[in-house]
Amino acid sequence: MADLEKASQKAREFKQREEEVLQAALELFLEMGEDRVTVEMIAEKVGIGKGTIYKHFETKDEIYLLLMIRYEEEMAQLFQRIEETSGNKEQLAKEFFLFRIKDPKRYMLFDRLEQKLVAAKSVPELLGRLHKIRASNAEKLTRIIQARIKEGVLEDVPPYFHVCSAWALAHGAVALMQSQFYNTVIEDKEGFIDFLLQTGIRMGNRGQYKKK
Amino acid sequence: MADLEKASQKAREFKQREEEVLQAALELFLEMGEDRVTVEMIAEKVGIGKGTIYKHFETKDEIYLLLMIRYEEEMAQLFQRIEETSGNKEQLAKEFFLFRIKDPKRYMLFDRLEQKLVAAKSVPELLGRLHKIRASNAEKLTRIIQARIKEGVLEDVPPYFHVCSAWALAHGAVALMQSQFYNTVIEDKEGFIDFLLQTGIRMGNRGQYKKK
Amino acid sequence: MADLEKASQKAREFKQREEEVLQAALELFLEMGEDRVTVEMIAEKVGIGKGTIYKHFETKDEIYLLLMIRYEEEMAQLFQRIEETSGNKEQLAKEFFLFRIKDPKRYMLFDRLEQKLVAAKSVPELLGRLHKIRASNAEKLTRIIQARIKEGVLEDVPPYFHVCSAWALAHGAVALMQSQFYNTVIEDKEGFIDFLLQTGIRMGNRGQYKKK
Amino acid sequence: MADLEKASQKAREFKQREEEVLQAALELFLEMGEDRVTVEMIAEKVGIGKGTIYKHFETKDEIYLLLMIRYEEEMAQLFQRIEETSGNKEQLAKEFFLFRIKDPKRYMLFDRLEQKLVAAKSVPELLGRLHKIRASNAEKLTRIIQARIKEGVLEDVPPYFHVCSAWALAHGAVALMQSQFYNTVIEDKEGFIDFLLQTGIRMGNRGQYKKK
DNA sequence: TATGAATGAGGCTTCATTCAT
DNA sequence: AATGAATGAAGCCTCATTCAT
Numbered sequence: 001m002a003d004l005e006k007a008s009q010k011a012r013e014f015k016q017r018e019e020e021v022l023q024a025a026l027e028l029f030l031e032m033g034e035d036r037v038t039v040e041m042i043a044e045k046v047g048i049g050k051g052t053i054y055k056h057f058e059t060k061d062e063i064y065l066l067l068m069i070r071y072e073e074e075m076a077q078l079f080q081r082i083e084e085t086s087g088n089k090e091q092l093a094k095e096f097f098l099f100r101i102k103d104p105k106r107y108m109l110f111d112r113l114e115q116k117l118v119a120a121k122s123v124p125e126l127l128g129r130l131h132k133i134r135a136s137n138a139e140k141l142t143r144i145i146q147a148r149i150k151e152g153v154l155e156d157v158p159p160y161f162h163v164c165s166a167w168a169l170a171h172g173a174v175a176l177m178q179s180q181f182y183n184t185v186i187e188d189k190e191g192f193i194d195f196l197l198q199t200g201i202r203m204g205n206r207g208q209y210k211k212k
Numbered sequence: 213m214a215d216l217e218k219a220s221q222k223a224r225e226f227k228q229r230e231e232e233v234l235q236a237a238l239e240l241f242l243e244m245g246e247d248r249v250t251v252e253m254i255a256e257k258v259g260i261g262k263g264t265i266y267k268h269f270e271t272k273d274e275i276y277l278l279l280m281i282r283y284e285e286e287m288a289q290l291f292q293r294i295e296e297t298s299g300n301k302e303q304l305a306k307e308f309f310l311f312r313i314k315d316p317k318r319y320m321l322f323d324r325l326e327q328k329l330v331a332a333k334s335v336p337e338l339l340g341r342l343h344k345i346r347a348s349n350a351e352k353l354t355r356i357i358q359a360r361i362k363e364g365v366l367e368d369v370p371p372y373f374h375v376c377s378a379w380a381l382a383h384g385a386v387a388l389m390q391s392q393f394y395n396t397v398i399e400d401k402e403g404f405i406d407f408l409l410q411t412g413i414r415m416g417n418r419g420q421y422k423k424k
Numbered sequence: 425m426a427d428l429e430k431a432s433q434k435a436r437e438f439k440q441r442e443e444e445v446l447q448a449a450l451e452l453f454l455e456m457g458e459d460r461v462t463v464e465m466i467a468e469k470v471g472i473g474k475g476t477i478y479k480h481f482e483t484k485d486e487i488y489l490l491l492m493i494r495y496e497e498e499m500a501q502l503f504q505r506i507e508e509t510s511g512n513k514e515q516l517a518k519e520f521f522l523f524r525i526k527d528p529k530r531y532m533l534f535d536r537l538e539q540k541l542v543a544a545k546s547v548p549e550l551l552g553r554l555h556k557i558r559a560s561n562a563e564k565l566t567r568i569i570q571a572r573i574k575e576g577v578l579e580d581v582p583p584y585f586h587v588c589s590a591w592a593l594a595h596g597a598v599a600l601m602q603s604q605f606y607n608t609v610i611e612d613k614e615g616f617i618d619f620l621l622q623t624g625i626r627m628g629n630r631g632q633y634k635k636k
Numbered sequence: 637m638a639d640l641e642k643a644s645q646k647a648r649e650f651k652q653r654e655e656e657v658l659q660a661a662l663e664l665f666l667e668m669g670e671d672r673v674t675v676e677m678i679a680e681k682v683g684i685g686k687g688t689i690y691k692h693f694e695t696k697d698e699i700y701l702l703l704m705i706r707y708e709e710e711m712a713q714l715f716q717r718i719e720e721t722s723g724n725k726e727q728l729a730k731e732f733f734l735f736r737i738k739d740p741k742r743y744m745l746f747d748r749l750e751q752k753l754v755a756a757k758s759v760p761e762l763l764g765r766l767h768k769i770r771a772s773n774a775e776k777l778t779r780i781i782q783a784r785i786k787e788g789v790l791e792d793v794p795p796y797f798h799v800c801s802a803w804a805l806a807h808g809a810v811a812l813m814q815s816q817f818y819n820t821v822i823e824d825k826e827g828f829i830d831f832l833l834q835t836g837i838r839m840g841n842r843g844q845y846k847k848k
Numbered sequence: 849t850a851t852g853a854a855t856g857a858g859g860c861t862t863c864a865t866t867c868a869t
Numbered sequence: 870a871a872t873g874a875a876t877g878a879a880g881c882c883t884c885a886t887t888c889a890t
Contacts, residue, residue, distance in 0.1 A: 033331040049851040112324055119245030131392060160397055161407045168388045172380030185372055195373050203411050261876045457755030473855040536748055543669040584821055585831050592808030600804045604767060609796055619797045627835050685872040
């Protein structure tokens, strides 16, 4: 029936608009810094009214969080893929690093936003959802790593030791790449990234660590 | 002469008040997140009027930057000490890590603030001063590391490869320690820190890296 | 279509509100002196919120300037009318004086504001626009006066000599009429204005001036 | 006695300081516009403490007024001199014009200030004093002019007609000379001032005015 | 559903004036 | 008398959110 079709098309368009808003918001945040972006600017970029944004999202913070959740979900897909292809440890670490490093500004934006939202205790439900995805990701990682420990590739410490240290290095690498210092001083960027990658990949290999 | 004494005492008290303001501001920033702290709140915490703050600092951003500069200067002192005692590489890396890890919230606050201030192009003179200190710190580090490369302890890559990777790991470690994930999941924190420390210390040792 | 109508009505109402704001602002400025009028007071007088004012005008200075531009445009219309009716010199001078004298407070307000805004280098674009209108007005005047010089009615000096001296006398007349002295001392105001008008009208007639 | 001497020297120094403050204030007002000059800046320029200013003057407005009164007193001296030397009408008008034109910025500053202070009803006693001097000046002028009317040089209208129209032209001349228009457009400034002067001098001569 | 005008709490900053020393 | 640190009222402006159409 035509009415139903119309309705579903409208629904699709509505969903589509949501996508556009998120995309536009992200671009603006990256370009100008989230503090300088107003809801009005986002609306204008999408070409809709400010009020319409509030039909899709309850608050501006919700926009922040939905973007962050998407990022975390992309990462989930990455791990999914790796787990399914039973990727080895080298590949895992490498992919993880590359994912993080790929779009440093975006990662840092979300990192900043999380600090802000946690401090403000804003939108706790969505924050919870974000953390759940993250926990699930961590679990996946843990499983992969446990397998490698059993194989004797990795040092036999609690798996999250490996997870966390890799996370830390990747996180730091991102921040570094955004720093003025890095962009001014480092000439051989490709060489450095290779160095860092190897460091990250080898980090935690067996025989490198002695328990106190 | 009594007048001179009085005058210098007043000057000392004035300087002291500046200290109090910075301290109070730092505490509030850490506690509530810088965005939720108003100049008025800082004044109230110190027990002075709002206007008085502006006798000491031109803008709120200046308060931010002075705190950041202090942090960087503390780090400069650390390197100074190490360089003078011709500390070996192990000690250097360890101290560096410990310094960063010591007060993660503070470090992250400053990191966030820097992103914000750079984006806003606010107080450029003070930002310049901050970066100068940082550059000087990096130079000190580089010198120490060059010595270790000559001794054959460290992999023979450009010294800033070592500096940067250590910086990244430490930076990431700090962020990790502030994350909800870390605080929820990691049980054996001491053990983990030890693990991370060793990772960091060993990172870049000779024989671990193969140039492509 | 009904929607379009509605939209244009809204637009009209919005424009209307702008008018109200400017009118209210002008009245308050005249009544209390611009320095004692806050944006909040203007809003209150119109019966709207403070923030709404800022939907119409970027800054308080912009309100000042828009009022000033209106005044200048009224004067432009006056000259236009005179030029079109090929008014003689007497009429020109007379109308010019009367226009200035009509609302002395308003003229003086704008004069004061201009000094302030020029000193502060505020809203330069609008100031530029104001000056452009003024220049165009001066040109019109010059053209009229050149015609009178050719006819031999006016002394043959650069036309702007006439323009400027008339401007000066009118400007001074306005200030005078606002002065306490004038309002206390002068009894026969009508008589005086007539005297001044004749002075102004005759000023610059041929045969009155001898070049050094 | 030494004590008395010291005391009187102190008193003299105190008076001297007052002078310096007024001078410094005037310079700053002219240079930067009165709104941008703070009491602190004045104190600094004189090389004394801010509090000291308030030993000399009750409020900032008092400083304004004292400067204005001085100006008016200078004008009183001018008229005194002219009256004593039984100066003719030409000289009177000329001197009056030249006095006004001599330092246009200063005159306009005071004009602006008076508008402000009257609107704010600030320091009414001093304002009264200012107006008293001004009235006395006007009287002197009137006397001179009455004599000229009797001599048949000037049109026989109420003397203040002459006073006021001269005042108005001079006032306007000052404003003109400060205007952007004047400074941009007028090339032959000397010629114009001569023209204006002759206009002013001849203004009100007998035979130029016809009563309605 | 879409709109965008309206809102007003809230932040930063200024500066004349006071007052304890 | 001289000082200058301290004050706090007051002003401008921003922007997330609401709501009537």
